[in-house]
Amino acid sequence: MWRKYYLFAILYFIEFLCKVEENCKGFLERVLPIKINYVEINTEKNIVYHPEYKGVRLDVYAKDENNTRYNIEMQVLKQPALGRRSRYYQSQMDMELLAKGCEYEELPDSYVIFLCDFDPFGERKYRYTFRTICEETEKASLKDGRCIVFLNTCGKNEENIPQELLSFLKFVHADLKESQKDFQDDYVRQVQKSVTDIKASREMEERFMLLEELLKDEHRQGVQEGIQKGELKATREILEMTLERFGQLPKSFLTTLYEQQDIELIRNWIQTALTVKSLDEFISNIH
Numbered sequence: 476m477w478r479k480y481y482l483f484a485i486l487y488f489i490e491f492l493c494k495v496e497e498n499c500k501g502f503l504e505r506v507l508p509i510k511i512n513y514v515e516i517n518t519e520k521n522i523v524y525h526p527e528y529k530g531v532r533l534d535v536y537a538k539d540e541n542n543t544r545y546n547i548e549m550q551v552l553k554q555p556a557l558g559r560r561s562r563y564y565q566s567q568m569d570m571e572l573l574a575k576g577c578e579y580e581e582l583p584d585s586y587v588i589f590l591c592d593f594d595p596f597g598e599r600k601y602r603y604t605f606r607t608i609c610e611e612t613e614k615a616s617l618k619d620g621r622c623i624v625f626l627n628t629c630g631k632n633e634e635n636i637p638q639e640l641l642s643f644l645k646f647v648h649a650d651l652k653e654s655q656k657d658f659q660d661d662y663v664r665q666v667q668k669s670v671t672d673i674k675a676s677r678e679m680e681e682r683f684m685l686l687e688e689l690l691k692d693e694h695r696q697g698v699q700e701g702i703q704k705g706e707l708k709a710t711r712e713i714l715e716m717t718l719e720r721f722g723q724l725p726k727s728f729l730t731t732l733y734e735q736q737d738i739e740l741i742r743n744w745i746q747t748a749l750t751v752k753s754l755d756e757f758i759s760n761i762h
Contacts, residue, residue, distance in 0.1 A: 492535045499537050501662050505640045512540045542583040544568050550591040561587045561623045584620035594627045601630030710741045721754035
């Protein structure tokens with residue numbers, strides 16, 4: 476139930492960002508130490524169910540007057556390899572521009588911003604900012620124009636971030652009842668009012684129905700994956716028990732067994748284990 480509420484709350488916020496460009500501009504200026512005159516928002520596919528991603532992706536794409544590109548992602552689950560995921564998103568932005576005829580030296584600055592309702596690095600920071608640096612000297616700068624920011628609504632270093640960003644992150648982290656209180660911030664009040672207006676729209680009802688279906692698909696896929704993992708674990712254990720009559724199993728073989736994801740191959744190994752007369756014969760037959 477909490478996950479469903481959080482997804483809907485994030486969906487409201489995406490609608491808020493996309494509805495009025497000034498809203499998106501206000502968010503970016505809160506997160507980044509830059510001044511923006513205006514932004515243009517690409518609202519295509521800001522709700523996507525990605526099979527490889529195994530979840531719902533909620534995104535906002537924008538560019539400003541300097542052609543700087545922004546990808547804002549609402550991270551609703553703690554996914555593995557967030558750093559590599561951010562690398563993929565930035566490369567996608569670059570490839571899109573290069574495909575349109577942009578030269579390397581014309582590539583604009585780009586920001587990938589993750590809004591997370593969990594601490595992605597466990598250091599209790601509200602904001603983590605990453606840029607490319609030189610390990611040997613601070614005087615050398617790559618100037619590749621890339622920046623990745625992770626926002627953590629569960630941070631603890633309140634004294635190290637601007638009050639306006641802190642108020643916003645506390646609002647995002649709040650539950651349904653708490654999110655309606657006064658956070659003493661004009662931008663948050665603007666979000667709250669916009670959310671109320673969006674809730675009443677017919678279009679949002681349709682988008683909620685879409686999100687409901689995506690969540691159901693995600694749940695079904697999760698159940699199926701759980702069943703498959705259980706079968707794989709049980710099959711490995713059957714093979715171990717079958718081989719235990721030969722004595723203690725070598726660690727190298729156990730490592731190979733537990734790295735193996737092909738359940739049919741392990742079942743074949745079980746058939747082999749039932750016919751051999753020694754562990755050496757078994758290992759020789761499966762290699």
